[in-house]
Amino acid sequence: MASRGVVGIFLLAALPLLCLELRRGIPGLGIKDLILLCGRIFLLLALLTLIISVTTSWLNSFKSSPVYLKEEEEKNEKRQKLVRKKQQEAQGEKASRYIENVLKPHQKTKLKKLEERFYQMMGETWKLSNGHKLGSGEDLVLENESQTSFETSNREAAKRRNLLKCLTKVSPPAEKPTQREVLDLPEEPPETAEEVVTVALRCPSGKVLRRRFFKSCSSQVLFDWMMKIGYHTSLYSLSTSFPRRPLEVEGGCSLQDVGITVDTVLNVEEKEQSHW
Secondary structure, X not given: OHHHHHHHHHHHHHHHHHHHHHHHHOOOOOHHHHHHHHHHHHHHHHHHHHHHHHHHHHHHHHHHHHHHHHHHHHHHHHHHHHHHHHHHHHHHHHHHHXXXXXXXXXXXXXXXXXXXXXXXXXXXXXXXXXXXXXXOHHHHHHHHHHHHHHHHHHHHHHHHHHHHHHHHOOOOOOOOOOOOOOOOOOOOOOOOOOOEXXXXXXXXXXXXXXXXXXXXXXXXXXXXHHHHOOOOOOOEEEEEOOOOOEOOOOOOOEOOOOOOOOOXXXXXXXXXXXXX
């Protein structure tokens, strides 16, 4: 920029001399023509100055743009680093204040409550007290009161432990049912034997069981058979299908005596329970 200013001043200083020389060399040159010539020279100089300034600025910008961009990038990085550092310091201060003012008191309170609960469950609440000095009446009164409160809390803790033991106590195993008496049934006769009858029992579950007996067998054998398959005589009874009537068994009566002379189907029915 300084070089362009020097060139402009030199041209302006040389302009009057140039006009005088032109007038001397051209005697017929008037004032008007001289003014027009000076105006054209000024326009030419202005145009040359503009061209020189634009070209020079463009060249300078072309040459210095990478350096300038690099410097700007470095400045931006420094500013960003500084801003990040300040933000990190601010966040660190906030975190430290939060830990000191919130987290640590909360943790201390929580630990204290857990410790109190533990000693109360264990019946050792005396560990929670700071103790009292001996030698004065007030201290003795305080000691008695604290001892009373400790004994009360110990009793409550003992009750809680006993309650937990009662709840967690394993119930005694149920008594095993006595093994039913094994009933011996007479040997089943073959199909080709004489005086043989087939008796079928229709169970409440819908299952039908069949067995052969001699007609001379005691009628009690039918109830023994019913008990052997799992239906006790105290809860179940036998009845004929058609006509439906309960099967009455008397001591010493055979199957033939109670009317079972042909193949018969008997129903196993549940007895009606009497309600008092």
